[in-house]
Amino acid sequence: MSDPSNPSHEECRCPRDRLIRLHVQNDPLSPNDAVTPPRFAKGATAAPELRRRLRVTFGVDPPALEEGLREAEILVVAHVDGRDLRRARRA
Numbered sequence: 393m394s395d396p397s398n399p400s401h402e403e404c405r406c407p408r409d410r411l412i413r414l415h416v417q418n419d420p421l422s423p424n425d426a427v428t429p430p431r432f433a434k435g436a437t438a439a440p441e442l443r444r445r446l447r448v449t450f451g452v453d454p455p456a457l458e459e460g461l462r463e464a465e466i467l468v469v470a471h472v473d474g475r476d477l478r479r480a481r482r483a
Contacts, residue, residue, distance in 0.1 A: 411447045415460030419470035420452045427468060 418426040425431070429450055436443035449460045461467070 408445075410445075412445050412465055413463045414446050414448045414466045414468065415457075415464035416448065416450045417457050417460060417467065417469045418450065418452045422470050424470065426452075426470065 416427045416432065418428075420426075427450075429448075432448060432450075436446075449456075449464070451457055451460050
């Protein structure tokens, strides 16, 4: 029988098992290459253990940013108008 004051890894959802929410917001007008799902997948092959822990969303417009920011813990962004961030924060 296990001790409830000391749960084993199998008995609890430890932080290292929790999904990390990452949102990638691209600028469709940028002359630079965007971080697209295929490019992200290719780069993530270098860190498969980390990739398994990520829940990644992608966007290119203000509504996508607003949606992504609702749960994002990490934001990768090409360019964001500060007004979009203020609007998303209030939502």
